Amino acid sequence: MNPWNTVPSADYERHMSHETVGQLAALNEITLEKVEQRYPQTVAVYGACTGNGFAHFVDTQTVYAVDINPAYLATCYDRYDPILNNLVLIQADINHDDVLIPPDSIDLIICHLFLEYVDLDRAFASFRQILRRGGLLNVVLQRSNDTGWVSNTGVTTLRPVAAIANEVTDETLRQQASPDLRFEGSQTYRMPNGKSLVSYDFINGEVTQSTSEESTDFEWPEW
Ligand SMILES: C[S@@+](CC[C@H](N)C(=O)[O-])C[C@H]1O[C@@H](n2cnc3c(N)ncnc32)[C@H](O)[C@@H]1O
Numbered sequence: 541m542n543p544w545n546t547v548p549s550a551d552y553e554r555h556m557s558h559e560t561v562g563q564l565a566a567l568n569e570i571t572l573e574k575v576e577q578r579y580p581q582t583v584a585v586y587g588a589c590t591g592n593g594f595a596h597f598v599d600t601q602t603v604y605a606v607d608i609n610p611a612y613l614a615t616c617y618d619r620y621d622p623i624l625n626n627l628v629l630i631q632a633d634i635n636h637d638d639v640l641i642p643p644d645s646i647d648l649i650i651c652h653l654f655l656e657y658v659d660l661d662r663a664f665a666s667f668r669q670i671l672r673r674g675g676l677l678n679v680v681l682q683r684s685n686d687t688g689w690v691s692n693t694g695v696t697t698l699r700p701v702a703a704i705a706n707e708v709t710d711e712t713l714r715q716q717a718s719p720d721l722r723f724e725g726s727q728t729y730r731m732p733n734g735k736s737l738v739s740y741d742f743i744n745g746e747v748t749q750s751t752s753e754e755s756t757d758f759e760w761p762e763w
Contacts, residue, residue: 542633542704543703544609545609546700548697549611551697552589555693555695556592562732566729567680567737570737571596574676574678574741580600580646580647580676583597583604583646584649587652587654589616590612591605591620594627595623598624604641605627606632607632634663635662641670643670646670648675649667649675649676650678652680653682655679656706660708660716661716667721668744671721673745674745676742677721679739679742680739681738683728683738684707684735722745725741727755728755
């Protein structure tokens with residue numbers, strides 16, 4: 541069984557929002573930023589979990605939430621179906637199942653802390669199938685910076701997922717995206733526990749006016 545199916549959603553959220561981790565709030569902010577940049581009509585969230593950031597999709601026509609864990613998706617539905625126009629749950633194991641979203645239909649793909657746990661070839665094949673020309677793929681990867689994969693927050697149920705995690709290098713990500721998903725820029729967020737989150741943007745096929753690739757660093761405030 542995939543270890544993600546064994547982690548209770550309350551444990552996941554407790555760990556990710558722990559004051560030394562702070563990742564839920566950071567990922568939520570990144571989602572808001574992408575929505576404000578693109579005003580998407582259609583969004584697909586891979587590794588949607590319990591719906592972190594979904595409150596920002598209130599003006600979106602259709603949101604697809606993709607995840608292996610049906611309990612996470614059920615929580616996501618309870619929380620966000622009442623405020624969203626059309627929330628579609630897709631329970632699928634990306635490593636084995638097809639993700640049934642209409643081809644070339646998605647304006648924005650959100651893929652936060654997901655690629656570390658899945659078959660990259662299958663994930664990118666799925667992105668390519670659904671992202672419309674000119675659409676944005678936003679990927680967030682974790683950099684452990686030698687602090688270990690899972691911080692010690694007292695939550696032990698997350699340990700089995702650390703065993704299947706693979707840090708995805710910058711080079712591997714760019715190779716997967718090349719040549720049709722064009723790198724637009726990246727931003728690094730330094731977290732209180734010494735880890736970093738790196739947010740990457742890729743545009744499907746489109747060539748824009750900007751010729752310079754941008755990389756910026758951001759110190760996430762302690763709270
Ligand atoms: C680290 S969490 C993602 C965090 C989330 N994006 C957020 O902002 O809080 C990884 C998610 O990917 C899902 N996942 C892991 N492996 C998967 C697979 N093979 N197929 C589909 N979903 C998977 C897990 O169930 C989990 O919800």
